[in-house]
Amino acid sequence: MRRRSRWIIASLVAVLASSGWKAARASVTIARAPRAGEQAGLATVRGAPVRAEAEGPLAKITRAERAVVFIYAPDCSVCHANMANWIDLVGTLRGGATALYAVSPTDTPAARAYWGALERHVRVVIAAPAQVHRAFGVQATPATLLVQDGTVRGEIIGSLTAAGRAQVRRFAAEGRL
Amino acid sequence: MLGIFALAAAMAAEGVQTLAEMRERHYVILARQEAASPLPYHAPLPALHALVPAVDGGGRVLVRADSAGARAAALCALAAEADVRWIALSAAVDPCVAERPRGRMIRASAPAAAELGGARWMVMDAGGRALYSSRTIPSGEELRRTAALLAPDVEAGR
DSSP: OHHHHHHHHHHHHHHHHHHHHHHHHHHHHHHHHHHHHHTTTOOEEEEEEOOOOTTSTTHHHHHOSEEEEEEOOTTOHHHHHHHHHHHHHHHHHTTSSSEEEEEESOOSHHHHHTTGGGGGTSEEEEOOHHHHHHHHOOOSSSEEEEEETTEEEEEEESSOOHHHHHHHHHHHHHSOO | OHHHHHHHHHHHHHHHHHHHHHHHHHHHHHHHHHHSOSSOTTOBOHHHHHHSOOSTTOOEEEEEOBOOGGGHHHHHHGGGOTTEEEEEOSSOBOHHHHTSOTTSEEEOOHHHHHHHTTOSEEEEOTTSBEEEEESSOOOHHHHHHHHHHHOSSTGGGO
């Protein structure tokens, strides 16, 4: 009987201890929560080569020493909501060592006219969906790819957060994520 | 007694953990929300287009004139910018903006206010479509750079 109650007490103490540990970890998470926001939307690190056909429309991207590639579609609402972020990036990166490309897997007049006056700074490339998927392994738009010497170093799918934009700027300036 | 205490502690720990996860998610959602511009690119804005006519077929930079509270100094810094059209949605307009020459301050109609939504400033093309919008007050340099970047005139963006 006494042995049994000892077991019960030990179990309850264990529950208490684990609760204390859980609460302590949760407190740390609460304190670090703003950092989670600051790190939301960072690039997924990749090292896959760009598989573009040698004579295809995407070939010039593989030859670029460093490039930022915006993959868009004119009928994609998230692309419309994200465009201001891309405009900010074009504003800060234009004229630099990093080439800027906009790739559309849709060949329509709207896709060709999408970038408007920004085509002064961004090279618009229209390619077939299969070519885009094969080259970059991307299936969703908007996507921002960081390409270096024919390799996709990083990928950000969806709207660019402040952390994501800072990462793209750092890649363009220093070549690291 | 110990049993009740252990149960209460376990429930409290569970609650704190849920709270922590919610707080983390809150900041991630805020970051994601900030990443989406208030007005979608190429969104038609007929009421604002009618309210602020285009000059020389060019674009227009519209800045919301309503009081910016703690960021009033940043808003006042833009008062000196040329080619900015000020839109007042409410009566509370900062004096530094209200004292701008007549004609540049435009009182927004209800449909125009609805179109502007949560945007603090925006660039609209000659056809009345949104090109750029933001919830934050820009610096003068940022405003000029963005307007020049989106200007149809080739020379303006160089």
